[in-house]
Amino acid sequence: xxxxxxASSADLEDKTETLEVLADGxxxxxxxxxxxxxxxxxxxxxxxFEARATPVAAREWLDRxxxxxxxxxxxxxxxxxxxxxxxxxxxxxxxxxxxxxxxxALIAERGQQDWDSELARMPRLFKEPDSVPGLTWxxxxxxxxxxxxxxxxxxxxxxxxCGRGHTEGxxxxxxxxxxxxxxxxxxxxxxxxxxxxAFHQEWVSGTLDAVAAxxxxxxxGGRGAVVRGRDAVDAAIEQSRGFLTALIDEVRRVxxxxxxxxxxxxxxxxxxxxxxxxxxxxxxxxxxxxxxVWEELEGVERPTIWTAQRDRQVWDQLQD
Numbered sequence: 339x340x341x342x343x344x345a346s347s348a349d350l351e352d353k354t355e356t357l358e359v360l361a362d363g364x365x366x367x368x369x370x371x372x373x374x375x376x377x378x379x380x381x382x383x384x385x386x387f388e389a390r391a392t393p394v395a396a397r398e399w400l401d402r403x404x405x406x407x408x409x410x411x412x413x414x415x416x417x418x419x420x421x422x423x424x425x426x427x428x429x430x431x432x433x434x435x436x437x438x439x440x441x442x443a444l445i446a447e448r449g450q451q452d453w454d455s456e457l458a459r460m461p462r463l464f465k466e467p468d469s470v471p472g473l474t475w476x477x478x479x480x481x482x483x484x485x486x487x488x489x490x491x492x493x494x495x496x497x498x499x500c501g502r503g504h505t506e507g508x509x510x511x512x513x514x515x516x517x518x519x520x521x522x523x524x525x526x527x528x529x530x531x532x533x534x535x536a537f538h539q540e541w542v543s544g545t546l547d548a549v550a551a552x553x554x555x556x557x558x559g560g561r562g563a564v565v566r567g568r569d570a571v572d573a574a575i576e577q578s579r580g581f582l583t584a585l586i587d588e589v590r591r592v593x594x595x596x597x598x599x600x601x602x603x604x605x606x607x608x609x610x611x612x613x614x615x616x617x618x619x620x621x622x623x624x625x626x627x628x629x630x631v632w633e634e635l636e637g638v639e640r641p642t643i644w645t646a647q648r649d650r651q652v653w654d655q656l657q658d
């Protein structure tokens with residue numbers, strides 16, 4: 339058994355939250371590597387982006403947002419299906435909950451297992467977990483693109499599927515008028531990537547290329563700081579691409595040499611730690627990342643479902 343605390347179970351210190359106004363009516367809340375959330379004002383409504391892990395945690399974000407606007411939340415956009423992003427949805431009382439059609443399928447297939455898994459991995463994020471009324475189900479799904487007119491002179495908000503990446507169903511939210519992109523967990527800014535449910539080879543190429551093609555001048559990733567300026571946005575995208583490339587390269591090399599999963603984990607840790615090791619959730623995510631790359635390169639197309647039991651087995655197998 340590993341003596342290292344499991345995943346983020348020992349990360350119990352509250353993080354400092356920072357609400358940033360990126361443009362008129364465009365908000366992002368970051369929290370030192372905890373999951374980011376955001377919101378966009380329409381003429382007489384709000385579009386919220388991500389829901390947090392519980393209604394109690396979501397209401398804390400809404401209290402901050404209400405310091406800037408009292409417009410009702412008409413749309414709640416979920417970038418993907420992971421529990422820490424969706425289980426707080428009931429707090430928003432949104433008219434419409436939007437997600438990709440693949441996200442809805444993933445909730446049906448593995449939503450409960452993911453809830454159990456993430457609660458054990460990241461207990462601090464689940465403030466008052468008994469407040470969660472059940473799985474979150476989108477009421478509007480799409481396959482490619484949905485445009486939400488914001489009204490008045492506020493322009494449009496475009497929800498876009500860029501391809502398989504962090505999961506099968508990640509979407510981004512794009513504000514052409516302000517050139518602001520909410521990228522979900524497809525991009526992280528100075529935070530490690532979780533890739534346990536990923537399609538690495540598609541993510542590292544076509545999907546990130548599609549994200550870069552927006553030409554955003556400000557980007558809110560899934561974790562980490564807001565990045566501003568075209569060069570900084572491009573750097574954040576390439577940081578994420580570099581992380582994925584290193585994972586793929588090291589696992590492929592170890593497999594070609596006849597090594598084992600634990601050898602691949604050590605190789606990836608040695609390769610990535612000098613750059614990414616001090617960033618949020620690196621030690622937490624890497625065992626699960628490597629396990630998924632390993633099976634993907636062996637031909638397992640869709641990620642094996644993470645259960646609380648499988649989490650512990652993989653964690654203990656790969657720790658020294």
